[in-house]
Amino acid sequence: MTVPTAIAVTSADLVLPPADPQTPHATVLQPPGARSLDASLADVQQLLARHGHVIVVCPTSAPPAVAQRLRAVRGLLESDRIALVTTDLPPLGAAVLVRQLRQLAVCDFSAGVLASAARLLAHYIYAGAVLGSVSRLDRVPVSLSSHLKGWLPGAHFGVLAGPTPQIVRVGGKNEQLLAGPEFATRLLVARGQLQTDWPATALAPAWRIQGAAQEVALPGTSPAWWGTGKLVEFVAYLSDLPVLYQLVASVRRETCHWCGMELIGDRCGFCAASPSPTPASGAGAATGAGAVP
Structure with missing residues (x-):
């Protein structure tokens, strides 16, 4: 099977098992400490020769040297066929986003639409965790009272990093549930050192999760x-390819005035330029928000 656009990642943690036999694999680009610059250039050149375009997903939490290497490779190759897509999602959520892009890579979307679709898809990924403490949590807004409760022995917290940050106390008579998606999703769970089934026993029924929760290995970067x-x-996400396809296809496409690639939303996935304002541009096109499935 020939895939026009290659999906590459900066860590093996971002590669989940394929959703179906048609889901292509993602290429793992080795970090600067494990791969020389010349070798990295050769790796990306090979991907370009085989696929035409390359979309590299890099979490914003990755070490600065990783992003610097990617920019250096793109600059030295002088290629406008390499898209560097960053994401603020936590590790498991970022891995789900990568798998969705892998699923969509076999569809008839252009490389530009696929790259800019990453920001749209992230709005429909509910990524969170049950934590034994929030005292060192600095990537999600935490109130002072929650910080103080985080020092209490046995305290557990349900935290949602996106699309809207939330934090609730888990357990006890006054337990609250996180506000979840209003559309059908599946649940992915990765266990660390905390012994709790709260995502499957409490969250899944409240969020009307389809089917049983699927367990995968915890990404190595999750504790940090x-x-x-x-x-x-845990992550609640859209899993079916027809739904993902409809979501992306529902957003109006434009042509980037800077690099000429197709795009959806408010930013080109390849050069990061915003589309030229036109009278026809509506709120949906400006935000990149499609119809909720």
Whole structure:
């Protein structure tokens, strides 16, 4: 099977098992400490020769040297066929985003639409974790009272990093649930050192999750991202390719005035330029928000 656009990642943690036999693999680009610059150039050149365009997904939490290497490779190759897509999602959520892009790579979307679709898809990924402490959590807004409760022995917290940050106390008579998606999703769970089934027993029924929760290995970067190893990470996401296709296809496409690539939303996935304002540009096109499935 020939895939026109290659999906590459900066860590093996971002590669989940394929959703179906048609889901292509993602190429893992080795970090600067494990790969010389010349070798990295050769790796990307090979991808370009084989696929035509390359979309590299790099979490904003990755070490600065990783992003610097990617920019250096793109600059030295002088190629406008390499898209560097960053994401603020936590590790498991970022891996789900990568798998969705892999699923969509076999569709008839251009490389430009696929790259700019990453920001749209992230709005429909509910990524969070159950934490044994929030005292070192600095990537999600945490109130002072929650910080103080985080020092109490046995305290557990349900935290949602996106699309809207939330934090609730788990357990006890006054337990609250995180506000979840209003559309059908599936649940992915990765267990750390915390012993709890809260995502499957409490969250899944409240969020009307389809089917049983699927368990995967905890990404190696998750403890650092969440500030503790005592966690269970979870993600509610759209899993069916027809739904993902409809979501992306529902957004009006434009041509980037700077690099000429197709795009959806408010930013080109290849050169990061915003589309030229036109009278026809509506709120949906400006925000990149499609219809909720």
